[in-house]
Amino acid sequence: MNTNLVLVIAGVIIGCFLGYLVAKVYFLTKIKHQRQNAVDRSRSVVLGHVNEKIAPLLPNFPYHYKDLVFLGKGIDYLVFDGLSYGELKKIVFLEIKSGTSTLNRNERLIKECLEKKNVFYQIWRND
Numbered sequence: 001m002n003t004n005l006v007l008v009i010a011g012v013i014i015g016c017f018l019g020y021l022v023a024k025v026y027f028l029t030k031i032k033h034q035r036q037n038a039v040d041r042s043r044s045v046v047l048g049h050v051n052e053k054i055a056p057l058l059p060n061f062p063y064h065y066k067d068l069v070f071l072g073k074g075i076d077y078l079v080f081d082g083l084s085y086g087e088l089k090k091i092v093f094l095e096i097k098s099g100t101s102t103l104n105r106n107e108r109l110i111k112e113c114l115e116k117k118n119v120f121y122q123i124w125r126n127d
Contacts, residue, residue: 048101075107075110076095077093
């Protein structure tokens with residue numbers, strides 16, 4: 001066998017092996033970062049849900065916990081401010097956020113609808 005051919009074959013084999021190792025390290029690192037990112041996002045979501053439930057119990061919370069109705073979809077709480085004392089002062093649609101979290105698309109749509117005062121009281125009877 002020609003020595004040049006042997007060297008070329010050895011070079012190709014070594015190149016493939018090194019390429020495999022580089023790709024393996026790259027993808028393992030990428031997967032590790034993706035997993036950590038998923039864990040961090042999951043942790044933020046869970047802490048946000050816990051914060052929604054605990055916030056009304058904190059001493060600086062502006063409303064009495066008996067005036068709250070938990071909705072959890074689009075709006076966290078519907079607040080009937082003062083109703084527990086027999087004097088309804090106002091109705092508040094309350095969204096609780098923690099850290100740097102922002103309103104999602106549905107929450108923004110609800111906020112815009114409320115700001116336009118496109119809110120009604122309706123009675124529906126199923127007779």
